[in-house]
Amino acid sequence: MSSSWRSSATNRRPTQAADTPKNPGPIHSDLIRDPNPKPKPFLHFLAFLLIIFLGLLQFLPASHFRDPSDPLRNWVPFSSQPSPPPPPAVKLAVDEDDGMIHIVSWMQCLDLKVLAVFTNSTLSSSRYPDLLHFHFFTPQGDKDKVSFYKLKVLFPHSNIELHGQEEVKEVIKRASSGVEHANLNLEEIAPFIIPSVHQSLRKFIYVSPNMILMGRIEELTGMDLTAHAVAAAEDCSKRLNSYANSDVLDAIQRSASKPWISVTPYEKDACMPDLSLLLIDGKKLEEFLEIFLWWSKVLNLSDRSTERNPAMALALYNRYLKLSDSWLVKEPTASVDVTKKSMIIHYDGPKIACSGFGNYSISRSFHGNSWMKYLPAMSNQILGS
Ligand SMILES: *[C@@H]1O[C@H](CO)[C@@H](O)[C@H](O)[C@H]1NC(C)=O
Numbered sequence: 001m002s003s004s005w006r007s008s009a010t011n012r013r014p015t016q017a018a019d020t021p022k023n024p025g026p027i028h029s030d031l032i033r034d035p036n037p038k039p040k041p042f043l044h045f046l047a048f049l050l051i052i053f054l055g056l057l058q059f060l061p062a063s064h065f066r067d068p069s070d071p072l073r074n075w076v077p078f079s080s081q082p083s084p085p086p087p088p089a090v091k092l093a094v095d096e097d098d099g100m101i102h103i104v105s106w107m108q109c110l111d112l113k114v115l116a117v118f119t120n121s122t123l124s125s126s127r128y129p130d131l132l133h134f135h136f137f138t139p140q141g142d143k144d145k146v147s148f149y150k151l152k153v154l155f156p157h158s159n160i161e162l163h164g165q166e167e168v169k170e171v172i173k174r175a176s177s178g179v180e181h182a183n184l185n186l187e188e189i190a191p192f193i194i195p196s197v198h199q200s201l202r203k204f205i206y207v208s209p210n211m212i213l214m215g216r217i218e219e220l221t222g223m224d225l226t227a228h229a230v231a232a233a234e235d236c237s238k239r240l241n242s243y244a245n246s247d248v249l250d251a252i253q254r255s256a257s258k259p260w261i262s263v264t265p266y267e268k269d270a271c272m273p274d275l276s277l278l279l280i281d282g283k284k285l286e287e288f289l290e291i292f293l294w295w296s297k298v299l300n301l302s303d304r305s306t307e308r309n310p311a312m313a314l315a316l317y318n319r320y321l322k323l324s325d326s327w328l329v330k331e332p333t334a335s336v337d338v339t340k341k342s343m344i345i346h347y348d349g350p351k352i353a354c355s356g357f358g359n360y361s362i363s364r365s366f367h368g369n370s371w372m373k374y375l376p377a378m379s380n381q382i383l384g385s
Pocket residue numbers: 300301302303
């Protein structure tokens with residue numbers, strides 16, 4: 001190696017000389033005859049200043065460090081206050097306190113593949129993935145280190161936290177005596193309870209996990225909820241009167257005296273709120289659980305076989321900000337045009353079927369391929385197929 005380098009170096013000399021063949025003599029004689037050139041004094045001075053300057057740089061405080069526990073040994077900037085990166089010009093922050101966009105999801109039975117697709121679609125559709133902070137409420141929560149590290153391997157630069165579900169379930173159980181538990185869909189109620197249990201989660205975006213995000217989630221965050229605690233899209237393919245008996249509703253509206261009952265009769269064909277994506281401001285939610293449970297009781301849902309509890313829609317009746325229709329969850333099987341314009345679609349891949357008791361079996365039947373685009377490349381090795 002070194003000998004070939006040397007030979008090529010020695011070979012170069014004649015070619016250099018050959019480059020200037022016209023007058024090789026004078027150049028040589030100049031080199032020999034001239035004594036060492038005297039550097040100009042001001043260059044001396046300049047060099048001296050440069051050395052002093054470089055020396056002084058050592059005294060500046062360090063601006064970055066590497067965390068020894070970080071396997072990737074990334075350079076992390078020091079900051080005097082524990083503040084996240086400065087918020088972009090647009091006012092993005094969902095949470096005024098820490099400038100992050102908090103995304104909350106609740107999963108009855110842990111399904112990492114579904115979570116991975118949800119996380120990646122949200123991250124890769126966002127313009128500010130660094131500002132997204134995911135909070136996944138799973139049966140094992142933060143005790144499940146294996147799942148946490150699997151997600152961190154797939155998304156090393158993301159902010160992901162796993163939380164347990166016990167505290168939230170406990171609050172619901174304590175408050176809901178007298179209501180048939182079988183009629184309570186925890187995934188539906190949990191987002192409204194989470195802020196009372198987790199004080200740090202006051203303002204957040206709740207997304208049901210079986211979703212693929214295609215829009216920029218940060219677009220939701222500049223929204224002013226005004227007096228409302230909740231924002232949701234309206235689903236006009238589902239109307240109130242197909243979930244609750246209108247005569248019963250009228251009777252309740254006329255006779256019951258609760259502050260949360262509408263002063264005007266309930267519109268029978270009011271659109272139902274879509275609960276798959278919610279913007280929630282916990283500070284304004286105080287009575288929500290009480291209102292929801294009250295409706296569940298008076299409607300006596302045990303004799304109904306509806307897939308969805310109208311108590312939630314009634315608790316939210318005229319009390320939520322309506323999101324634009326593009327945030328209404330669409331079916332990925334709808335026409336390409338619809339899918340292209342929508343911000344959020346249903347997950348259409350294989351998933352774990354989950355019973356209300358946490359029992360599960362893997363359902364291999366699925367109906368689409370939108371999910372594949374967002375399945376992380378390594379997911380089969382990491383999550384298992
Ligand atoms: C609710 O409906 C069930 C079944 O129809 C009935 O047995 C029960 O008495 C009803 N409860 C109330 C409070 O109306």
